[in-house]
Amino acid sequence: QLQLQESGPGLVKPSETLSLTCTVSGGSISSSSYYWGWIRQPPGKGLEWIGSIYYSGSTYYNPSLKSRVTISVDTSKNQFSLKLSSVTAADTAVYYCARHLLGYSYGYFHYFDYWGQGTLVTVSS
Amino acid sequence: QSVLTQPPSASGTPGQRVTISCSGSSSNIGSNTVNWYQQLPGTAPKLLIYSNNQRPSGVPDRFSGSKSGTSASLAISGLQSEDEADYYCAAWDDSLNGQVVFGGGTKLTVL
Numbered sequence: 001q002l003q004l005q006e007s008g009p010g011l012v013k014p015s016e017t018l019s020l021t022c023t024v025s026g027g028s029i030s031s032s033s034y035y036w037g038w039i040r041q042p043p044g045k046g047l048e049w050i051g052s053i054y055y056s057g058s059t060y061y062n063p064s065l066k067s068r069v070t071i072s073v074d075t076s077k078n079q080f081s082l083k084l085s086s087v088t089a090a091d092t093a094v095y096y097c098a099r100h101l102l103g104y105s106y107g108y109f110h111y112f113d114y115w116g117q118g119t120l121v122t123v124s125s
Numbered sequence: 126q127s128v129l130t131q132p133p134s135a136s137g138t139p140g141q142r143v144t145i146s147c148s149g150s151s152s153n154i155g156s157n158t159v160n161w162y163q164q165l166p167g168t169a170p171k172l173l174i175y176s177n178n179q180r181p182s183g184v185p186d187r188f189s190g191s192k193s194g195t196s197a198s199l200a201i202s203g204l205q206s207e208d209e210a211d212y213y214c215a216a217w218d219d220s221l222n223g224q225v226v227f228g229g230g231t232k233l234t235v236l
Contacts, residue, residue, distance in 0.1 A: 037225075039170075046127060047162075047170065047213055049225035063221040096169055108157040108217035109176050110225065115169040 002027040004097050004116035012091075012123050018084040022097030022116060029078045030055040036080045037100035037112060038071060040093040048093075052100045053080055060102075087123045094118040128153060129214050129228035136234040142202040145231045147214035149195050153226055157217040159197040161190055164211040164230075173212070174199060201233075209235045 008020035022036065029036060037052035051061040053071045061069050065084070073080040084091060098112035130148040137143040147159065158177050162170040172181050174190035177197065189200045197216075201208055214228040 046230040047215075047227045049215075049227065052225070060223055060225075062224055102217070108219070108223070110158075110217050111160045111172055111175040111215075112162075112170070113172050113175075113181065115171070118169050 002099065002114045004099065004114055006095060006097050006116045006119040008119065008121070010120060010122060012087055012121060013125050014088055014123055015086055018082070018087050018091060018121055018123070020082045020095055020097075020119065020121070022080050022082075024078045024080075024099075029073065029080065030075050033101060033103060035060070035100040035102050036073065037098050038082045039096045039098060039112065040091075041096070041118075042090075042093040050082065050084075050095075052102065089123050092121065092123045094120050127229040128218060128226035129216065131212075131214060131228035131231045133229065134232050134234065136236055137201075137204045138236045139204055139206060141204045142200060143204055143233065144201075145199045145212050145214075145233070147197045147199070147228050149197075149216060149226075151195060152220045153195075153216040153218040154192065154197055155195040156219055159190065159192050160215045161188075161197075161199045162213045162215065164213065166210070170213065204235055206235045209233055 003025045005023045012018045035052040038050040051071045053059045068085045070083040096118045097116045099114040102110040161174040163173045164170040177192040178190045212231045218226045
């Protein structure tokens with residue numbers, strides 16, 4: 001059974017960089033057809049996609065966050081990571097990592113089928 | 126403001142059939158498939174419907190999805206108390222080099 005686990009600091013100061021890692025177990029991050037994504041959810045609000053990465057390093061980012069986001073992958077550790085720079089209180093959220101199937105057949109199809117449990121990151125001084 | 130539009134709330138009594146709508150545009154729902162996620166309180170979202178109307182293994186057939194033009198719907202028949210949750214639609218959007226867009230979510234209350 002595929003499992004994903006987020007890890008990283010739960011508290012980040014304003015203007016600093018948020019860094020999280022997602023460790024994948026029970027399967028290979030180098031599986032073809034699958035991207036690996038980050039999604040966040042501010043307290044009491046809806047879901048927001050941050051970006052996704054393929055094991056080769058190919059990425060898609062949310063245009064509204066692109067200037068501050070870097071997603072990377074380490075296939076040797078079966079991990080992928082998120083860095084979000086210049087954070088503010090608006091970046092306070094539960095951050096989820098998830099497996100992301102993304103393909104094209106008469107239109108794009110995609111879904112997140114396996115999710116981590118999520119980790120709350122609070123931006124505060 | 127979410128790219129996909131959902132009603133903020135919906136409700137029904139046990140046994141009833143409820144539907145949740147999701148409205149988009151030609152660059153997302155009109156061109157690509159729609160997914161639905163269920164989020165129970167305090168838990169991670171769970172994939173409920175993918176590719177407009179497909180259910181992952183283990184999802185009861187009480188849940189069904191449909192798509193027409195630039196809108197999609199999630200239907201829940203035989204409503205149960207454990208269906209009380211937040212429901213989100215999502216699709217790929219072709220604009221700006223491609224991105225995932227979510228609806229704002231619908232809180233379903235079982236009365």
